Amino acid sequence: MIIQTKNVDFFYGAFRALTDVTLDFKKNRVTALIGPSGCGKSTLLRLLNRMNDLIDGTRVEGEILFEGQNIYAPNADPVEIRQRIGMVFQKPNPFPKSIFNNITYAPKLAGIRDRGEIEALVEESLKRAVLWDEVKDILTKSAMTLSGGQQQRLCIARALAMKPDVILMDEPTSALDPISTAKIEELIDTLKKHYTIIIVTHNMQQAARISEYTGFFYMGKLIEFNVTEKIFTNPDAKQTEDYITGRFG
Amino acid sequence: MNGQPTHSLMKWRYIKQGVFFGVVRFAALIITLALLGIIVFLLAHGWRAITWDFLTLSPMDSMTKGGIMPAIVGTFYLTVGAIIVALPLGVVSAIYLTEYAKQGLFIRIIRVGVNCLAGVPSVVFGLFGLGFFVVFLKFGSSILAGALTLGFLILPTIIGAAEEALKAVPQTFREASLALGVSKWRTISRIVLPSALPGILTGAILGVGRAAGETAPIMFTAAAFFTSVLPRSVFDEVMALPYHIYVLATAGTHIEQTRPLQYGTALVLIALVLGVDLVAIVLRSMVRRKKRW
Amino acid sequence: MCAVAGSKPAVPAKPKKRTIMESRKRALTSRVREIIIKNLFAFLAFISVLLLGLIVLFLFREGLPIFKQISVSQFLFGSAWYPTYNPPEYGIWPLIVGSVIVTVLSCLIAVPFGLLAAVYISEIAPARIKEILKSIIELLAGLPSVVLGFFGMVILAPWMQETFDLPTGLNIVNASVMLAVMAIPTISSISEDALYAVPREYKEASYALGATKYETIAKVAIPAALSGISTAVILGMARAIGETMVVLMVAGGSAAIPRGLFDSVRPMPASIAAEMGEAPFQSGHYHALFATGIVLFFITLAFNLVADHISNRFKEEGSGTL
Numbered sequence: 108m109i110i111q112t113k114n115v116d117f118f119y120g121a122f123r124a125l126t127d128v129t130l131d132f133k134k135n136r137v138t139a140l141i142g143p144s145g146c147g148k149s150t151l152l153r154l155l156n157r158m159n160d161l162i163d164g165t166r167v168e169g170e171i172l173f174e175g176q177n178i179y180a181p182n183a184d185p186v187e188i189r190q191r192i193g194m195v196f197q198k199p200n201p202f203p204k205s206i207f208n209n210i211t212y213a214p215k216l217a218g219i220r221d222r223g224e225i226e227a228l229v230e231e232s233l234k235r236a237v238l239w240d241e242v243k244d245i246l247t248k249s250a251m252t253l254s255g256g257q258q259q260r261l262c263i264a265r266a267l268a269m270k271p272d273v274i275l276m277d278e279p280t281s282a283l284d285p286i287s288t289a290k291i292e293e294l295i296d297t298l299k300k301h302y303t304i305i306i307v308t309h310n311m312q313q314a315a316r317i318s319e320y321t322g323f324f325y326m327g328k329l330i331e332f333n334v335t336e337k338i339f340t341n342p343d344a345k346q347t348e349d350y351i352t353g354r355f356g
Numbered sequence: 357m358n359g360q361p362t363h364s365l366m367k368w369r370y371i372k373q374g375v376f377f378g379v380v381r382f383a384a385l386i387i388t389l390a391l392l393g394i395i396v397f398l399l400a401h402g403w404r405a406i407t408w409d410f411l412t413l414s415p416m417d418s419m420t421k422g423g424i425m426p427a428i429v430g431t432f433y434l435t436v437g438a439i440i441v442a443l444p445l446g447v448v449s450a451i452y453l454t455e456y457a458k459q460g461l462f463i464r465i466i467r468v469g470v471n472c473l474a475g476v477p478s479v480v481f482g483l484f485g486l487g488f489f490v491v492f493l494k495f496g497s498s499i500l501a502g503a504l505t506l507g508f509l510i511l512p513t514i515i516g517a518a519e520e521a522l523k524a525v526p527q528t529f530r531e532a533s534l535a536l537g538v539s540k541w542r543t544i545s546r547i548v549l550p551s552a553l554p555g556i557l558t559g560a561i562l563g564v565g566r567a568a569g570e571t572a573p574i575m576f577t578a579a580a581f582f583t584s585v586l587p588r589s590v591f592d593e594v595m596a597l598p599y600h601i602y603v604l605a606t607a608g609t610h611i612e613q614t615r616p617l618q619y620g621t622a623l624v625l626i627a628l629v630l631g632v633d634l635v636a637i638v639l640r641s642m643v644r645r646k647k648r649w
Numbered sequence: 650m651c652a653v654a655g656s657k658p659a660v661p662a663k664p665k666k667r668t669i670m671e672s673r674k675r676a677l678t679s680r681v682r683e684i685i686i687k688n689l690f691a692f693l694a695f696i697s698v699l700l701l702g703l704i705v706l707f708l709f710r711e712g713l714p715i716f717k718q719i720s721v722s723q724f725l726f727g728s729a730w731y732p733t734y735n736p737p738e739y740g741i742w743p744l745i746v747g748s749v750i751v752t753v754l755s756c757l758i759a760v761p762f763g764l765l766a767a768v769y770i771s772e773i774a775p776a777r778i779k780e781i782l783k784s785i786i787e788l789l790a791g792l793p794s795v796v797l798g799f800f801g802m803v804i805l806a807p808w809m810q811e812t813f814d815l816p817t818g819l820n821i822v823n824a825s826v827m828l829a830v831m832a833i834p835t836i837s838s839i840s841e842d843a844l845y846a847v848p849r850e851y852k853e854a855s856y857a858l859g860a861t862k863y864e865t866i867a868k869v870a871i872p873a874a875l876s877g878i879s880t881a882v883i884l885g886m887a888r889a890i891g892e893t894m895v896v897l898m899v900a901g902g903s904a905a906i907p908r909g910l911f912d913s914v915r916p917m918p919a920s921i922a923a924e925m926g927e928a929p930f931q932s933g934h935y936h937a938l939f940a941t942g943i944v945l946f947f948i949t950l951a952f953n954l955v956a957d958h959i960s961n962r963f964k965e966e967g968s969g970t971l
């Protein structure tokens with residue numbers, strides 16, 4: 108158990124986007140969050156590393172525990188939390204800097220100055236993200252020159268360089284072609300040995316392929332949470348069944 | 357959370373942030389105080405000079421007494437003239453730039469031209485007005501020459517504002533009209549222009565404020581040191597508020613004696629200009645708030 | 650909204666009893682009208698360019714005759730400006746130096762303030778304060794330069810003279826401060842646009858990597874907005890170098906090369922504005938002032954073209970290559 112949400116409600120101004128979400132994320136497992144558009148998947152994901160703090164007029168109720176500590180406690184520091192819980196976005200968003208500087212962004216902020224250490228970290232992160240072979244000769248080139256799929260893997264490498272425990276992914280393959288998608292899925296499979304991964308996806312097959320646990324959301328509520336196999340073969344709730352068989356959503 | 361050595365680093369990072377935010381807020385505060393300071397000083401020194409007589413009489417006793425009525429009237433004529441020149445030309449240019457042609461060399465040249473025109477120093481406009489309107493076209497130093505010079509000076513401002521207003525009109529409006537078989541010009545004149553009107557108006561008002569406050573362009577083209585009579589035609593010279601301030605403050609033998617008049621004139625001018633600007637700002641924010649297409 | 654409902658779209662009147670010939674004629678005249686309008690508008694839009702050409706033409710017409718009397722380099726680099734002496738000397742080097750000094754100094758003041766204000770408005774300030782500050786900066790931009798010159802003359806100058814025990818408060822520092830007040834709005838509003846245009850994704854990526862707000866601003870937002878910010882600085886400088894009334898009233902007017910920051914100077918616009926009234930029509934002095942205008946014009950033109958170039962390159966490449 109690495110992250111637990113307890114009775115979480117979330118509001119954008121007066122609009123209630125999440126209602127009473129209670130959910131446990133297991134360490135070093137891949138958990139998929141699925142559900143129709145607008146049901147609050149991204150909202151929940153962004154709550155886990157306090158990205159929603161950046162939106163004015165939002166409010167959280169309930170508790171979210173990371174390693175047993177409430178990340179919304181008054182003394183909790185969002186910056187430190189985000190260093191331990193990395194995030195990969197739907198659209199690849201590398202900085203308009205060189206590949207190398209994209210990776211070193213977080214480590215440098217964390218105070219790593221030693222050149223050798225940094226270079227080793229860059230190599231390691233890129234290797235873990237299965238991008239090293241493609242970019243090792245062009246590390247000083249702008250990250251914007253990479254293909255979309257490469258950019259997304261760069262963003263994953265960039266998050267890995269921060270040495271997080273958890274990686275949040277919000278539809279990381281929805282802007283990519285099938286081949287790049289397959290690469291990212293493979294990558295997730297290798298990463299789960301070392302990291303807890305929470306992934307939002309609209310792609311049922313993807314969820315079934317890569318995740319061990321799946322949560323189904325509908326209109327801001329967690330309808331069903333279980334091991335992936337169970338959700339996809341024999342869901343308890345009628346709504347879940349309707350959704351995964353494509354009857355709505 | 358857990359890392360002990362990172363804790364002091366974290367603290368340091370937040371200290372840097374705190375210092376930076378402090379500096380940024382300080383800069384914003386200083387800018388605010390600069391504006392307020394200037395206004396308050398002029399108010400404090402000038403409010404006593406503002407009387408009915410001051411606003412309605414001509415200067416007397418070689419401009420050491422009396423009022424500034426001719427200067428107010430002159431500024432009014434020059435400003436109105438400038439808008440008459442700049443508004444139609446600016447709006448038409450903006451329509452061409454946004455509605456008719458969006459790319460190509462011709463447009464690029466026009467855009468660069470407008471940008472460069474916006475950057476021409478006001479004193480150079482003055483020289484141009486002198487060389488072209490006053491001397492070459494033989495208008496003499498006159499309302500006509502001054503208004504044309506000021507009009508061309510504010511032309512880029514008007515074009516910019518009108519363009520912005522036109523671009524803010526949703527494309528669907530145009531498409532809806534064009535799809536009904538309405539010609540392009542009718543679509544523009546009946547649909548696009550009315551929707552853009554408040555924005556264009558805002559730009560025009562800002563242009564008025566700019567024109568009313570300029571000194572250098574009218575120094576050699578329109579402004580008279582002193583006239584006791586009001587202008588009777590566009591070929592007459594006029595007094596103008598900005599030039600009057602300059603004259604009182606720098607020329608003549610009674611600089612100290614006429615300080616109250618100087619403060620008073622400066623106060624009238626900024627009340628006029630900032631008042632006009634404020635109207636534009638309020639109007640624009642109203643338009644933006646209302647605009648929920 | 651109301652515009653669509655309010656104005657009746659010009660649906661052609663019902664072509665009930667119109668012959669084909671008639672409606673063709675109608676279509677033809679309407680097409681001709683469209684073409685005429687388009688070309689007319691193109692011409693009117695082109696007037697801005699013509700105007701620029703006319704400005705150059707008339708500056709040259711009135712300014713070039715001075716070069717029958719002296720050479721271009723004598724004019725630009727001559728160190729004595731005694732246009733009313735006999736024989737007159739028309740070296741504008743001291744005026745150029747004066748312009749450069751007050752411009753650089755004013756930008757040293759205006760750039761940090763303008764940039765910080767832009768950062769505050771676009772990244773830090775709460776919504777209400779942001780609106781207020783934007784209005785304040787706009788009003789500051791609207792202050793007539795003659796009023797700023799007047800303020801510098803009657804408030805700042807006596808204060809400086811007394812506090813620093815100077816022979817005169819009308820000097821480089823005073824002029825630079827007042828010019829900075831004029832340049833700050835330019836710099837701040839253009840920089841703010843540039844910061845505002847930085848994609849949200851970059852900032853989110855930075856936060857998600859555990860950066861503080863300050864780090865996000867300093868390491869992501871400002872670098873991504875850099876070309877817009879450079880444009881802002883260049884245009885701010887152009888504004889300062891071309892500004893007339895402030896330097897006319899506050900710089901002190903001495904046409905000598907200054908030795909210190911509290912010396913008087915006579916920047917080019919001040920010289921033109923102050924002397925044109927007295928220069929006899931089409932005299933050497935008159936032509937020399939126009940020639941000074943040429944120099945001023947081309948300096949600001951260069952600044953504007955560079956700014957235009959930078960902001961265009963920015964537009965084409967996006968913020969992709971920093």
Ligand SMILES: Nc1ncnc2c1ncn2[C@@H]1O[C@H](COP(=O)(O)OP(=O)(O)OP(=O)(O)O)[C@@H](O)[C@H]1O
Pocket residue numbers: 119122124142143144145146147148149150151162
């Ligand atoms: N910044 C915001 N301000 C106000 N409401 C928001 C905001 N972001 C999301 N919402 C609302 O919250 C609800 C949940 O949004 P969320 O983005 O979490 O959905 P989602 O499940 O990720 O959908 P999708 O699959 O389309 O990405 C939606 O109704 C959405 O309109």
Ligand SMILES: [Mg+2]
Pocket residue numbers: 148149150277
């Ligand atoms: Mg989403």
